[in-house]
Amino acid sequence: MTSAPSPGRNAAPARGFAVTVAAVWGTSVTAAMVAVPLALRDRLPDPLATHWSGGSVPDDNMSFAADLVVTLALWGVAWIILLAAALHGAALRTRIIRINWWAFLFGWAVFALGVQGSTLYANLDAATWREAELPPWTIFAVLLVAFAVGTLAGYLGRGGPDPATGHPAEPPPAVRLRPGRRTVWVSRVSNPWLTWLAVTAPVAALIVIGLAAGDVVDVPAAWSILSVAVPISLLGVATATVRVTVDPQGLRVGLGPWGWPARRTPAGAIESAWAERRTPGEVGGWGVRSVPGTGRTTLMLRGGDHLVIRRARGGEFAVSADDAERGAALLNAYIAEAAGS
Numbered sequence: 001m002t003s004a005p006s007p008g009r010n011a012a013p014a015r016g017f018a019v020t021v022a023a024v025w026g027t028s029v030t031a032a033m034v035a036v037p038l039a040l041r042d043r044l045p046d047p048l049a050t051h052w053s054g055g056s057v058p059d060d061n062m063s064f065a066a067d068l069v070v071t072l073a074l075w076g077v078a079w080i081i082l083l084a085a086a087l088h089g090a091a092l093r094t095r096i097i098r099i100n101w102w103a104f105l106f107g108w109a110v111f112a113l114g115v116q117g118s119t120l121y122a123n124l125d126a127a128t129w130r131e132a133e134l135p136p137w138t139i140f141a142v143l144l145v146a147f148a149v150g151t152l153a154g155y156l157g158r159g160g161p162d163p164a165t166g167h168p169a170e171p172p173p174a175v176r177l178r179p180g181r182r183t184v185w186v187s188r189v190s191n192p193w194l195t196w197l198a199v200t201a202p203v204a205a206l207i208v209i210g211l212a213a214g215d216v217v218d219v220p221a222a223w224s225i226l227s228v229a230v231p232i233s234l235l236g237v238a239t240a241t242v243r244v245t246v247d248p249q250g251l252r253v254g255l256g257p258w259g260w261p262a263r264r265t266p267a268g269a270i271e272s273a274w275a276e277r278r279t280p281g282e283v284g285g286w287g288v289r290s291v292p293g294t295g296r297t298t299l300m301l302r303g304g305d306h307l308v309i310r311r312a313r314g315g316e317f318a319v320s321a322d323d324a325e326r327g328a329a330l331l332n333a334y335i336a337e338a339a340g341s
Contacts, residue, residue, distance in 0.1 A: 014159070018086040022105060026079040029109045033075060033116055037068055040120060048123045049132035056133040058122075067119065075112035078104065095158055096284050102157030107150020114142030174332035185246040185330045187321040191239075191286065191301045198236025205229040239287065242301055244321045246331045250338075251309060253299065253319050265317070267338040271310045273331040275324035279303040307331075 037044075041064065048067050049058035062070070082105050092098055122134035177183070208225045243259040245252040250270060254262035283289040283298040290297040295315035298306065305324040309331070310316050321327055 014092050015089050022083045022086050029075060033072055043125050044123050045126050045129050047129050049129040050119060052134045056135060058129060058132050061129040071116045078108050094282050095161060097281050099154040099158045103150035103154030106153035107146045110149045111146035114146060118142060174336060175329045177333050182248050183330060185327045187244045187323060187327060189301050189320045189322060190241045194236045194240035198233050198240055201229045201233035242319060244307060244319055246327045248334055251331060267334040269312050270335050271312045273309045273328040275328050276306050276308045277304060278306045278318060
């Protein structure tokens with residue numbers, strides 16, 4: 001596999017190459033996942049052992065047909081999504097997306113093949129599924145090989161570096177401030193999924209407490225669930241909402257419903273500001289995302305408009321914000337005012 005070029009150069013050939021590799025590789029993996037079990041069908045019990053606990057002891061089973069369908073779905077759903085991304089061109093937009101796309105295409109295939117292969121190996125020539133023993137180290141070997149293959153594929157498919165994105169082509173806008181008049185711009189953005197998580201986690205905790213009080217679940221199990229639900233709820237509350245404020249002091253970004261904790265960047269420490277559209281795929285997901293070597297950090301709550309600043313000492317910071325262009329214009333006015341004072 002050769003290194004995929006950056007999306008800015010030869011984008012059409014690169015997309016064709018990615019689509020071809022995904023189609024050929026995916027078809028080959030799918031064919032192997034069907035042909036090998038069918039070839040070994042007469043040497044396998046039905047049902048098959050599909051889960052092991054306590055070392056190599058099987059504790060769950062599934063029919064041959066059901067196991068084949070589940071295994072194919074494990075790989076097939078991911079393959080279809082990756083192929084669609086390549087057809088659309090989304091797999092080639094930025095280096096970090098290319099790395100993840102290539103890594104997942106090959107690493108996940110190896111993982112799915114490893115899961116199926118280990119299951120077939122354990123059940124091979126066993127009289128019943130209860131006699132299918134699986135060495136405990138098998139799953140670790142599968143994970144290790146899948147990770148290694150994915151890492152290598154991501155490295156080879158990373159392509160060239162992303163084009164430098166400093167200032168926009170046009171000079172950043174700035175509003176004209178009236179003497180003695182101070183204006184404040186505020187934008188509040190929420191992530192509905194994190195908000196839903198923050199609400200449902202404590203509800204689940206209350207249900208668990210009620211079940212524990214009624215002796216439906218034991219106390220240790222209830223504490224285990226609470227130890228997960230409470231931090232998830234607190235984390236969801238803290239990160240589901242961001243409040244972005246531009247005032248004479250500069251830029252303030254506050255987290256949570258009360259805008260705290262907050263990070264402030266003085267106007268004198270900012271070179272310029274502008275609005276830019278960004279997506280989670282371009283920066284590596286939701287939350288605080290930073291691409292190594294670029295000096296770019298993004299607080300991503302949802303795709304769309306972002307307020308971007310370039311610091312006077314170098315580096316960029318972007319945050320999800322509605323009406324970001326107006327906020328950037330006001331911030332540029334305060335930056336100019338700070339520079340002239």
